[in-house]
Amino acid sequence: MRPHPTPGNLPAELNHFVGRRRDLSEVAALLGRARLVTLSGVGGVGKSRLAVRAAVEAASGDRFPDGAWLVKLARVRDPGLVEHSVAEALGLTDHTTRLPLAALAAHLADRELRLVLDCCERQVEATARLTEALLRRAPGLRVLATSRQPLGVAGEHVLPLDPLADGAVELFADRAAAALPGFAVDEANRSEVAEPCRRLDGLPLALELAAGRMRALPLEQILERLDDRFALLTRTRVLRGPVRETARRLRGDGGPVVRAESTGAAETLDQRA
Numbered sequence: 001m002r003p004h005p006t007p008g009n010l011p012a013e014l015n016h017f018v019g020r021r022r023d024l025s026e027v028a029a030l031l032g033r034a035r036l037v038t039l040s041g042v043g044g045v046g047k048s049r050l051a052v053r054a055a056v057e058a059a060s061g062d063r064f065p066d067g068a069w070l071v072k073l074a075r076v077r078d079p080g081l082v083e084h085s086v087a088e089a090l091g092l093t094d095h096t097t098r099l100p101l102a103a104l105a106a107h108l109a110d111r112e113l114r115l116v117l118d119c120c121e122r123q124v125e126a127t128a129r130l131t132e133a134l135l136r137r138a139p140g141l142r143v144l145a146t147s148r149q150p151l152g153v154a155g156e157h158v159l160p161l162d163p164l165a166d167g168a169v170e171l172f173a174d175r176a177a178a179a180l181p182g183f184a185v186d187e188a189n190r191s192e193v194a195e196p197c198r199r200l201d202g203l204p205l206a207l208e209l210a211a212g213r214m215r216a217l218p219l220e221q222i223l224e225r226l227d228d229r230f231a232l233l234t235r236t237r238v239l240r241g242p243v244r245e246t247a248r249r250l251r252g253d254g255g256p257v258v259r260a261e262s263t264g265a266a267e268t269l270d271q272r273a
């Protein structure tokens with residue numbers, strides 16, 4: 001698949017994408033009838049990854065001649081900068097004195113375009129206001145958002161995302177092989193590999209962090225570090241803590257901050273630190 005089949009700025013994927021066929025077709029179906037679809041779920045569950053994948057697949061379907069554009073909002077600390085972030089992602093440089101919203105609305109008014117607004121939870125109110133204003137003024141606009149909580153905009157369809165089920169072992173194995181060349185799941189180690197996947201509740205970010213440690217630690221030791229306390233915590237609704245906890249445990253005793261080198265997991269973790 002070409003990375004940019006239509007105009008846009010969607011990044012090409014750096015590593016293997018696992019599973020999610022059902023979620024992908026559900027997103028496609030929802031975007032066929034709703035103008036705003038929000039992927040919701042805990043941090044690290046795979047919202048951003050799925051959103052970009054869904055947008056790439058939709059873009060290759062030719063229904064959006066003006067392309068698909070990704071706006072990363074994770075680092076936007078000021079609500080007043082949400083509009084600028086969208087304008088910047090679209091490559092808009094407005095030399096008039098129009099306010100960003102007016103310039104954005106004018107740009108989008110007669111375009112058939114999809115916006116992926118990633119990590120809206122950071123600025124959920126400002127993003128919701130802007131999204132609603134743009135959807136009203138630009139009939140050809142569709143928005144795919146990712147957010148831990150819904151935007152609360154009229155017409156929004158929320159798709160809650162679950163952790164990986166069957167794909168968890170595949171994801172762990174792929175990232176482990178990147179960390180430790182030659183690593184493969186076979187009959188001999190299958191149940192040993194399934195164990196961390198189960199204990200990490202199939203949470204992709206946690207799986208990547210644990211797999212990244214295969215470079216330095218044998219699987220048994222990784223398992224030892226993911227003790228029952230972690231399993232207990234992940235069964236509660238508070239997953240933010242456990243993701244940190246995974247990182248802390250895997251970091252060991254004062255070693256360098258864990259990085260899942262082969263992936264964007266470290267970046268994702270930074271955003272949560």
Ligand SMILES: Nc1ncnc2c1ncn2[C@@H]1O[C@H](COP(=O)(O)OP(=O)(O)O)[C@@H](O)[C@H]1O
Nearest residue numbers: 017018043044045046047048049204205264265
């Ligand atoms: N289906 C998947 N296949 C491969 N990697 C995935 C998948 N889902 C998530 N990941 C990886 O797991 C990490 C966390 O996912 P991310 O989309 O950033 O979570 P969220 O946006 O929900 O916080 C990222 O490094 C991402 O690339």
Ligand SMILES: [Mg+2]
Nearest residue numbers: 047048119146
């Ligand atoms: Mg995200």
